[in-house]
Amino acid sequence: MRWVAPAFAQFDLGEQYTGWLYGDPQSNPDSCDDPSRWPTAGYVQVQDRSVTVELPAGSGVPPFDPTNTEEVALDLTGGRNGILFSRYAIATPGLAFGSGIAQQLPTQTWGYILVRQQLVEGFLEIQDSALCNVFGVGWSPQILPAPETWRDKLKRRLLVTNTGPLAVSVTLTWKVAYLNTGA
Numbered sequence: 001m002r003w004v005a006p007a008f009a010q011f012d013l014g015e016q017y018t019g020w021l022y023g024d025p026q027s028n029p030d031s032c033d034d035p036s037r038w039p040t041a042g043y044v045q046v047q048d049r050s051v052t053v054e055l056p057a058g059s060g061v062p063p064f065d066p067t068n069t070e071e072v073a074l075d076l077t078g079g080r081n082g083i084l085f086s087r088y089a090i091a092t093p094g095l096a097f098g099s100g101i102a103q104q105l106p107t108q109t110w111g112y113i114l115v116r117q118q119l120v121e122g123f124l125e126i127q128d129s130a131l132c133n134v135f136g137v138g139w140s141p142q143i144l145p146a147p148e149t150w151r152d153k154l155k156r157r158l159l160v161t162n163t164g165p166l167a168v169s170v171t172l173t174w175k176v177a178y179l180n181t182g183a
Contacts, residue, residue: 020149021080044177048175049173052170074155075155078178083147112130113164114128
């Protein structure tokens with residue numbers, strides 16, 4: 001059994017997560033191939049990465065309309081392997097958004113916002129889905145799902161569009177862990 005980083009000790013797959021970060025030549029060029037040196041190679045840094053997009057009112061008809069779609073290049077860890085703990089969103093609609101509609105849930109208007117996550121080569125990782133189906137909410141940030149390995153060497157782009165009746169501000173946040181070697 002290999003050494004497990006303290007940040008991953010609580011997870012059943014902690015050994016694999018440790019190997020994913022410490023065994024990455026981009027993150028750990030000096031000792032990526034020597035697990036005996038990993039305990040002194042650096043530490044696991046956990047940070048939130050956020051992007052905010054301002055979207056004008058939509059046409060009301062999916063799919064992605066270029067007039068109200070924002071494209072964002074996703075570079076969460078600077079090309080290094082990472083562990084993605086969660087992704088959540090906050091959507092702030094315009095004042096008259098939903099007027100005449102009895103809003104029951106805080107995420108009810110998220111159905112108007114569509115998201116597509118795509119590798120630059122064309123492979124779709126998230127295919128034209130409503131924001132509420134692929135991003136969590138920010139009111140329970142202390143509860144983390146099972147981590148997901150994130151290969152940041154693969155260049156991604158995120159497209160966010162608004163099909164709702166008024167402008168909306170959307171903040172997307174990822175809680176990501178990466179190896180910090182001080183370099």
